[in-house]
Amino acid sequence: MRLRAGVVAVVGAGVLLTACGDDQPEAEVDLSRGEELYDRHCVACHGGATGGSIDDIPPRHNAEGHTWHHADCDLIDMVLDGLPQREGHPQMPGFEDELSEAEVEAILAYIKTWWDAEQREVQAEITAQRCNGD
Numbered sequence: 001m002r003l004r005a006g007v008v009a010v011v012g013a014g015v016l017l018t019a020c021g022d023d024q025p026e027a028e029v030d031l032s033r034g035e036e037l038y039d040r041h042c043v044a045c046h047g048g049a050t051g052g053s054i055d056d057i058p059p060r061h062n063a064e065g066h067t068w069h070h071a072d073c074d075l076i077d078m079v080l081d082g083l084p085q086r087e088g089h090p091q092m093p094g095f096e097d098e099l100s101e102a103e104v105e106a107i108l109a110y111i112k113t114w115w116d117a118e119q120r121e122v123q124a125e126i127t128a129q130r131c132n133g134d
Helices: 031-041 072-081 101-112 119-130
Strands: 007-011 013-016 027-029
Touching: 013 031, 027 031, 027 101, 031 101, 072 101
Parallel strands: none
Antiparallel strands: 007 013, 013 027
């Protein structure tokens, strides 16, 4: 499992990536690139910005789903490595050969625009605790 040091925070129409514990500068993420990548690789199984419920399998990534309950580093690992088939859940293929970590971060930044402020805040706290060792 890869552990990554980074917190993605949605700020207005843009997204900033901030790294905790290192001297990396803040970098703006292109939300339109995230949308393009999501539409190409994710929407067919996971749906779009509206609809669905927290119990959907495969899970919705919007505010009705449960993606915001997971840390960024875990979500990145799930996308790049995939998930094995288990009872009641289809196998999710890994996208390591198709997407870079930066592209997955752009996808995450895009889907975070679907969440409300409280969901983004809770998810950022989960990310800080899980991915940064705080």
